[in-house]
Amino acid sequence: MRALESTLVLALLLGASVMLVPSFGACHALLPLAVLVALLLAAHLHLEGARYQMAPAYVAALGFVTAAGLRCVAHIESVHVSGLAYATAYLALMAGLLCLAMPIFRLPKPTGAYRIGTHVRHLIHVSRSDPYSDRAGCRELMIQIWYPANPSRRGRYAPYRERAITTWRSAHFSHVNTHAMLDAELPPLPPRFPVILFLPSWAGIRTECTVLVEELASHGYIVVGIDHPYSSSRVAFPDGTVACRKFKGDEDYSSEAALAEFVKTANEQIDIRAADARFVLDSLEDLNRDDPQQLLAGRLDLDRIAVFGFSLGGGAAAEVCSLDERVKAGADLAGMIGRTTAERQRFTPFLFMFEGMYDEEPFVAEADLSRFPPAKRREIAFSLEQFAAMKQLLERRGGYWMTIPGAEHMHFSDMKLYSPLRRGSVDPVQILRVIRSNLVAFFDHSLGLQRATSPADIEGASPLLRVKKVDPAVPAA
Known part of the structure; x- marks a missing residue:
């Protein structure tokens, strides 16, 4: 309190x-x-x-x-x-x-050397229509940028969630303070910082993994979180309009037809979000040349770009890596991948991180599924198909397969911090420490930064981690 x-x-x-x-x-x-x-x-x-x-x-x-x-x-x-x-x-x-x-919770403090700034932008993709839009019809996006901040400046800290997108049940999130100062300047040195995109979950929003994006920013990354209007639960535009989720459906294994519809919807969403991410990269290139607000011009290292996502956002991140040569590394935190992602021939180092239960019965290829009800059998079979495709992707691109014993799906976001009633049997802060340290190590290593430490090097630092390194079958492009 x-x-x-x-x-x-x-x-x-x-x-x-x-x-x-x-x-x-x-x-x-x-x-x-x-x-x-x-x-x-x-x-x-x-x-x-x-x-x-x-x-x-x-x-x-x-x-x-x-x-x-x-x-x-x-x-x-x-x-x-x-x-x-x-x-x-x-x-x-x-x-x-x-x-x-339901407390005004505190976010774990980032461990990097940099203070953090944050800034929100409105982007309009004029050459792309939006069938869900109630507005002009062009695809509009809201992005939030977290970045290293000038240590000599002071300012107001950004709220965890904008008041405009809260409901009466979530209004207290707007009272939670983050570690990022609103509209702070970047430090004068170094001249450029590597860039990472963050893609949220099924109906998630750009701030749902603030612990992870703040950690990356504190280690010298410019992180761009993307809201996907009409897919994210609520997105506020500068004119006060709030776009609510419109796409239908959720994860459903109750019948073969329900599963097929869920997979169809997920693939459609992955396509939409991958296109959003690629447009954001185009916009960042423009802002690096000439930023009207004088924040990003000349400060983005566009030779070092990565992307990661949580849940379905992880699948969208994998799709972006398979499509866009500008992206040099990617990570999927507990998410499915799209139907064609693993089949493409582009090679990019990739990290998959999942709950520990997926290394155990019944989520192994030899498991006897006959004892489970039909819905559970369909869920397990779908997961096994997904894991086979992911490991095929790793064999082509190289990277890491990590699992965290005791972790649940929501541990890969901030959501376990929202209430002590959500904590479960494992301390969520402890799990977030493992996730964020390995995420930083993976991107440092994959983007060739001098401070790089590979995730495998810190495997023994925590019992809450299983790591498998996969070398690519062919050299990365």
Whole structure:
């Protein structure tokens, strides 16, 4: 809980306790407490901002202040002090529990040498139509750029999520601070920084892996996260319009027809997102030549470009690597790949990272699936087909196959940090440390940076990791 939230809840509990003591239930005790509660409520709303988890405390505070005023200022003796005390305590405790269950969480601090800046851009692909768009019809994108920041400058830290795209259930995410300063300048040296694109999950948004992108930026990368309007859950444009997800369907193994429809939708989305990523690369080339906002001009090392994604975004990252010669390395964090990605002949070092369960029964080729219900058999069979295609891709491109025992799908994003109720049996911060250190090591090594350490070199640094290095069958192009 934030400082004023905690203090307000404690003041309400103190007020409830005082009201239950007969000798202190008089106005000389109630009125000062009511004034304190009113001041704390006003300060919290102004300085920290409201969130629905605190709603019971707001009701308790208003009731307590109103009752104290009626009793001590208007001298209405019929106010039931003991009943108010129990109601105040109950509501304050409820608010405290809700805040603990859905906290204003803290992101793990990046480990690199650089401070971090961030900046949001709106891009329009005028030569490409958007069949989902309610607007002009051209494909529009929102991107967020994380980058090394000038250490001598100070500024306001970016919120974890824009208020415009939150709902009443997720509004508290806009109160979470990141480690990135809004619109900070880049440092004067080095002159150029390598570039990494980040592609989000099935209906995900550009900030869902902030821990990973901030880590990369702190190690000297310019990271560009992409929102995919009408595929991402919610995307806010500069004019205030919010584009919501329109594509239908989710992962579904309930029947052969449902699985076929899911795969069809996933492949369509991979194609859309790969095209978005390639357009972003085109735009970055333009901005490197001439940036109207004087942030990126001449600062992008376009000979060192990589891409990674989480879940379906990992599949889109693999597709970009198979299509675009500008991209020199890629990584897929717990995602399927497209139907033709592994068949293409372009060679790029690649990293696959998955949950540890995929190295175990029943996700092995010799497993007996007869004991499982049909839906589970279809899921396992589809996973095995995917893994075979991924390993075929690795044999052609070279790279790494990593699994993390105990990790679940959401461990590869920030989502396990959202609530202690989501933690599971393994500390999500510990797993994120393993993921981010290996992601940095892989990109450093694959892009030929002088500080490079290969993921295999740090394999023994954590028991939460299994690593298999795959050498390419032919030299990389």
